[in-house]
Amino acid sequence: MTRAYNFNAGPAAIPLEVLQQAQEQFVDYQGAGMSIMEMSHRSTFYEQVNNETQDLMRELFQIPENYHVLLLQGGASTQFAMLPMNLLTPGKVGAYVQTGAWADKAIKEAKVIGEMAVAASTASDSFMRVPRLDEIVVPENAAYLHVTSNETIGGTQFHEFPDTGSVPLISDMSSDILSRPVDIGKFGLIYAGAQKNLGPSGVTVVIIRDDLAADSPKSIPAMLRYDTHAKAKSLYNTPPSFSVFMMKLVLQWIKGKGGVAQLDQLNRDKTGLIYDAIDGSGGFYKGCAHTDSRSIMNVTFRMANEELEKLFVKQSEAEGFVGLKGHRDVGGLRASTYNAVTLESCQALAQFMKEFQQKNG
Structure with a gap:
């Protein structure tokens, strides 16, 4: 067959080598007599996939030991709400850098949960640029500062990130995760839907510093608490097993590319x-x-x-x-x-x- 020149914004292109490798193992995964999609997520086979995927993320993105790598569901859109539910404590505000459509969606959800503030905005430039670092003003009572590292609709991207000191820096990296090296230590939490750079839709990666995961309020449902998934190593409930498997193959492909x-x-x-x-x-x-x-x-x-x-x-x-x-x-x-x-x-x-x-x- 002739492969298309695929410039889709997401779901997006997956390496041909990965698709062929998945095809080879689709019906019979490693001689188990069944597909990875048919297996229990408590099986040795799947636990190995789960662990290897997280380990590869750590290796490739140089994630320090004091961070959890979570493989969740619900896309970045769920994280728009899950983030303030976990980190926006009473008396604090969620600070957001407004850079376009996806930042706006995150802001809209934060307003539902609690108080928020716009730390910088490029609305006056029709969101055709990201703010300079000196334009970003973090409120004294900020629970965190949220940035959207890459806006897929406007085609803008942060090429450097602010130093927020003791205020956790949060980033939606759905559309540029693993596209370039990043100093993970600057961030308290990074999240990304997989369907642009990590594989097919269905799995969402959350990289969260240990102290932030440990502080999840017990007043919100278990499925929406970061500590729930950190303690269970992303196996609290049935995961999107095939999507995680595909993500593992993509990460192996990235490693093979250098x-x-x-x-x-x-x-x-x-x-x-x-x-x-x-x-x-x-x-x-x-x-x-x-x-x-x-x-x-x-x-x-x-x-x-x-x-x-x-x-x-x-x-x-x-x-x-x-x-x-x-x-x-x-x-x-x-x-x-x-x-x-x-x-x-x-x-x-x-x-x-x-x-x-x-x-x-």
Whole structure:
């Protein structure tokens, strides 16, 4: 079969090698006579998958020993509420950096749980940039500061993170986790849905410092407490076993590629091809995000009018490109270049963009 040039924003591309490996083990996992999906999550087979997945996350992301790696369900959207339920204590405020649609969703949920404050916002710039670090003002009574490391819709990304001192720094890294090295010690908690860089949808990773996990209030349901899952090593209830298995294979693939530092360079090379096509077009393509806030995961751009953009999408689909239409809330065009998107796919897109410009410029 011919593989599509997959630029979907999520669920997104999964490495072909991983899909083939999963296919080989789909019916009979390691000679057990059954699929991993059919096994008890209390079995030796699955406990090994669970442990190996967490260990690989620790190794690849260089997660210190005083952090738990949790494999949960519900996506980042559940974390929007679970975070303040666990960490937003009476007399404190949840501080949020407002950078776009996903930060707004986190803010909306925090308001349901307790008091919140906007520590910085780029709404006046239509969320086409992230704030400078000196624009972020953390309230004295902040329970935490929350940032969205990468906004998939606007195509913006933090390239450095604030030093919050004793206030825990929290980040939604759903769309750029493991795409580049990060100093985990700067963060109290990191969370990410898997369906962009870690595998298929269904599993959500939470990296949480021990002291924050231990302080989960007993007044909230057990399933929504971080300490519940930390004590049970992510096996408190039936996990999304196949998604965790797929995540393990993706992590092994990342390790085989040389780790996160190697992927970081590859990702910059990939998006560089597309940004060069935009910047070198003489204004035919116009990048949306401010240059110093550009994402290496989601490249957003516009053209002279919507009709031309529709033609671009139609002709690109005919050439095997998938997912280049911008988010429904903002329109335009977007290429999501997550870890599994190949350099060859980005080369092909850059070439298509140049040819499209020649025909329609």
